[in-house]
Amino acid sequence: MADQRKSETDRTGVDDDEMRPSLPATSWAVLGLLSFGEELSGYDLKKWSDWSLRFFYWSPSFSQIYGELKRLERVGYVSSRMVAQETGSRDKRVYRMTDEGLAAVRTWAREAPVEPPVLKHGVMLRLWLGHLLEPEQMRDVLGRHREYAERMRRRAAADAEGSRDKEEWAYPALTLKWAERYYASERDLADAMLADIEQLASGGDGTARP
Template identity: 85%
Template sequence: MRHVTDKRADAVDTATGEDGPPALPATSWAVLGLLSFGEELSGYDLKKWSDWSLRLFYWSPSFSQIYGELKRLEKVGYLSSRMVAQETGNRDKRVYVITDAGLAAVRHWAREAPVEPPVLKHGVMLRMWLGHLLEADRMRDVLGRHREYAETMRQRAEGDAEETFGEEAWAYPALVMKWSERYYAAERDLADAMLADLAERDRRLP
């Protein structure tokens, strides 16, 4: 289950004030945010970092999205890049680093962007809403799979948070991973509650 599709990230957070940074999609701010921790990263590194952290609570951009945003951000002066020689037989790779202007822009966005309500597109809830078209066993199967997914993600968030605590540079991402852990625990518990509701409904049927 994915609450929000990947395409959503390109459709929000584009508005800025006249004195703020240029209008950019949320994907840009996510990529710029990954670089704001000060590391010099390749596109592959950015994908790996987003899969590790952003995916737990937002979404993970595809390689094509990442490279598209890197070109956009370098064009507006928020990133700089250079080629790094690799071992014999491997292609040189391009690595990116945030500029002072880019750091100022992402700081401004983080501080001043409007606080928007989360967008919920819960596929499992939609299928439960259509329960009159499903057999009871099928509804329980869907909920069981969702519960399994939520618990898997909860465990992943818990493990990543434990690995990150103690690293000062990742103090706030570690706290967000704890938030993610609690979120997936809540999704797991909500699935259990829905299963209990279905069982109660079955008992009340003639």
């Protein structure tokens, strides 16, 4: 074990534990938003996360964003400064990634373990309890879920189209394409489940239940 740690230190010049403090994935997500090379305010980060991250990972509140920024600044991955605004407006604090932050998020993106996604599907949880509901209630739940999935699919498709000509957003645009496909599959799954409910309500063999 000691030899392995020595090898890692020799390769990077820095002990891995010293180079990368233990941070939650949400910290890396916020740091990643700053990796596109811009100086951003907390408000900007909220807009950027709603434009991209929310489709596949996280839709943070302002308090969560500022909490992560404080954490990142404490470990030296982010620096901030106050920027004067027009007369009558409050000055704002903007954040920029440090060289240490760029190196750390690059290492995390390259070396973090590939973890399975955690699926918490509220609609399926309610369908699981379908024996406590009437078929019409489940049709309503699935119908509303279908509408949501289609709305998100269209939004992801529009955002992907809007970023198509921005070279620096090439990879975020790919995740938006993934989101478009994902929500299309959720829409189609809702349609399939509605058909399954119809079959179940008819007794499974086309004969209506009493």
